Amino acid sequence: MFRINFEADVLLALVGQQELGSAWLHPISYAIRNALTQGVPIDNIVLLLLLPLVAAVIAASRHLIGLRGFGIFLPAALSAVFVATGPVVGIGLFLVIVTVSTFSRMLLRRLRVKLQYLPRMALILLVVVLAVLAILFVGPQIFGRRELAEVSIFPVIILVLLAEDFTRAQLGKSIRIAASLTVETLILALMSFVFLSLSALQEFALLNPEIYLLMVLGLDLFLGTYSGLRLLEIWRFRKLIRN
Structure with a gap:
């Protein structure tokens, strides 16, 4: 099971105490209530609500700060994995996977092994899986971290x-x-x-989804029209700007 470390009991209590107005003004809130009564985990709802904000934060980091990274999907998926596994275990597995996949690609190129793209990726995936299995097998004994033994399988697969x-x-x-x-x-x-771990943000998004999503939409539109200098560019060209 993909475990998300949100305070589900607290969030459920807040939803139960909230008094909603007209369904026309709060359609998403009523939809959330209905989903909860049907057994949809509140963790999943909160995570889905926060993902658009995560994407907007990543976009803001690119357009306002200048951090590039590998697009939006990769850091967003990693953040969800960190929530599920904890940042220490998540970062450790992330570094192992990136290192192993990079060196596997370099080794294949150094050995001049000519493979088509998909078979080559399947081979790299095989090496990555073996490395992750080794970490999960020996990690709890060597590093003394029980989190490695208790980590859910789905974050690891992601x-x-x-x-x-x-x-x-x-x-x-x-x-x-x-x-x-x-x-x-x-x-x-x-x-x-x-951002995903902020309790106040989780509560606001869950209790006021319409307002929250409109705010995210406004942020996305602002970022889409912003054409000024990024912070890293200002720092890089600070001498020219001063002159």
Whole structure:
């Protein structure tokens, strides 16, 4: 089961105490109530509600700050994995998978093994799976962390499958650029993890989904029309700007 570390009991209590007005003004709130009565886990609802904000935060980091990373999907998926596994275990598995997939690709290129794209990715995935299995087998004994033994399988599968996206994103790039993008992706994922973990934000999104989604929509529209300098660009060209 994909476990999300939200305070489900607290959120359910807040939803139960909330008094809703007209269904015309609160259609999503009523839909959430109906979904909860049908047995949909509140963790899943909260995570889905927060994902658009995570995407907007990643977009803002790109357009306002200048952090690139590997697109939106990869850091967003990583942030969800970090919520499920915890940041320490998630980052550890992430680094293992990225390192193994990168070195596997480099080794195949060094050995001049000519394979079609999909068989090559299947081979890299095989190596990544073996590395993750080794970590899960010996990690609890060597590192003394019970979290590795208790981690849910689905976050691990997501991390393993992300190896293809990282490998594809690294194609045609130097090791330095690929490493820089990987670090920036990790930073974006950790930033998104912080937003996903904020109890106040979870409660606001769950209790006021209409207002929350409109705010996210407004942020997306603002980012889409922003054409100014990014913070990293201002820092890079600060001497020219001063002159």
